[in-house]
Amino acid sequence: MAVDAPRQHTVADYKRDLKPVWCSGCGNYGVLNAIYRALTELDVSPHDVGIISGIGCSSRLPGYINVYGMNAVHGRALPIAQGLKLARPEITVLAVGGDGDGLSIGMGHFPHAARRNVDMTYIMMDNRIYGLTKGQLSPTTPKGDVTVTSPFRSIDTPMEPVKLAVAFDTSFVARGFAGNLKHLTEMVVAAIRHPGFSFVHVLSPCPTFRGMDEFKRIRDLIRVIEVPATELGSRDAAFTREDADPGAINLGILYKSPRPHYGEEALRLRDISRAGLDHEPTMQELLQEFMP
Numbered sequence: 001m002a003v004d005a006p007r008q009h010t011v012a013d014y015k016r017d018l019k020p021v022w023c024s025g026c027g028n029y030g031v032l033n034a035i036y037r038a039l040t041e042l043d044v045s046p047h048d049v050g051i052i053s054g055i056g057c058s059s060r061l062p063g064y065i066n067v068y069g070m071n072a073v074h075g076r077a078l079p080i081a082q083g084l085k086l087a088r089p090e091i092t093v094l095a096v097g098g099d100g101d102g103l104s105i106g107m108g109h110f111p112h113a114a115r116r117n118v119d120m121t122y123i124m125m126d127n128r129i130y131g132l133t134k135g136q137l138s139p140t141t142p143k144g145d146v147t148v149t150s151p152f153r154s155i156d157t158p159m160e161p162v163k164l165a166v167a168f169d170t171s172f173v174a175r176g177f178a179g180n181l182k183h184l185t186e187m188v189v190a191a192i193r194h195p196g197f198s199f200v201h202v203l204s205p206c207p208t209f210r211g212m213d214e215f216k217r218i219r220d221l222i223r224v225i226e227v228p229a230t231e232l233g234s235r236d237a238a239f240t241r242e243d244a245d246p247g248a249i250n251l252g253i254l255y256k257s258p259r260p261h262y263g264e265e266a267l268r269l270r271d272i273s274r275a276g277l278d279h280e281p282t283m284q285e286l287l288q289e290f291m292p
C-alpha cells in the first residue's frame with residue numbers, strides 16, 4: 001500500500017456478531033482487540049488471514065474474528081498453522097493459544113516451529129493457569145501458588161516462555177500485556193511484518209482462577225523497554241535482560257534472529273533440484289524415475 005493511500009479496512013471488518021463467552025475482565029478481550037487493530041493497521045483483507053488455535057479459553061479466539069479460522073486440537077495449533085502457510089504462502093497466518101496448550105501438551109512443536117522458521121506469528125496468551133478446565137496448575141504457574149491441583153502450593157519451577165523462545169533461536173520474540181492495548185497492537189503488527197516465525201508472549205490475566213487483583217499484580221511489574229538494534233541479536237543480552245530485575249517484566253521486542261524463512265529456503269531448494277533439467281518433468285517421467 002502506498003504511504004498516503006487510504007485504508008481499505010476498519011476494525012468492524014474483522015468483528016463478528018458472535019460474542020465471546022469469556023468471563024468479564026478476562027485478558028483475552030485485550031488480545032482479541034489488539035489483533036483486530038493490528039489487522040486493521042496492516043490493512044489485510046479478512047479473506048487473506050487464517051488463525052489457528054488449540055483448545056482452551058484463549059483458543060476460542062478464532063471464533064470471534066471474521067477471518068478464516070480453526071479451533072483445532074489441543075496443543076496442535078503450530079503444526080496446523082505451518083501446514084496452512086506452506087499450502088497458502090500468500091496469506092497471513094497466526095497461531096494462538098494458551099500457556100497450557102503451548103507449553104504442556106503442545107510443547108514439542110515450539111522448538112521445531114522456531115527452527116523451521118515458517119513465516120507466521122504465534123501468539124501465546126499466558127494466564128498462568130488452565131482456565132477452560134477450571135483452574136489447574138499450568139507450566140507457567142508461579143512456584144508457591146495454590147491451584148485446584150496444587151492445594152498445598154505448587155512446588156514446580158515455572159517455565160519462562162520468552163527465555164525458551166530465545167533459546168530456540170526464534171527469529172522474532174516479543175512480549176506484551178493484555179492491559180496495554182496500544183503497545184500490544186504494536187507488538188502484533190511488528191510480529192506479523194517480520195519475515196519468519198515470530199512469537200509474541202502475552203500476559204493475559206485470568207481473574208476467575210487467579211484472582212481479581214491479577215491485572216494489578218502484573219501492571220505493577222511490567223516496564224516497556226526499547227532494546228537497541230545492536231543488542232537484539234544477542235541471546236546472552238536477552239537472557240541477561242530477562243534476569244536483570246526479578247521484580248520487573250520486560251515488554252517490547254526482545255530478540256531477533258533474522259534469516260531466510262522456510263518458504264524462501266524451499267524455493268531455493270526447488271531451484272537447485274531443477275538445475276540442469278531442460279524441462280519441467282511430467283508426472284509420467286517422475287513415476288518412471290521411481291518405478292523404472
Ligand SMILES: Cc1ncc(C[n+]2csc(CCOP(=O)(O)OP(=O)(O)O)c2C)c(N)n1
Pocket residue numbers: 055056057058059074097098099100101102105127129130131132133138
Ligand atoms: C488431548 C486433550 N487433553 C486434555 C484436554 C483438556 N484441556 C482442555 S483445555 C486444557 C488446558 C487449557 O489451558 P490453556 O491452554 O492455558 O488455556 P486457557 O483455558 O487457560 O486459556 C486442557 C488440559 C483436551 N481438551 N484435550
Ligand code: SF4
Pocket residue numbers: 021022023025026027028057058127131132205206207208209
Ligand atoms: S476462566 Fe479465566 S481464562 Fe477462561 S474466560 Fe474466564 S477469566 Fe478468561
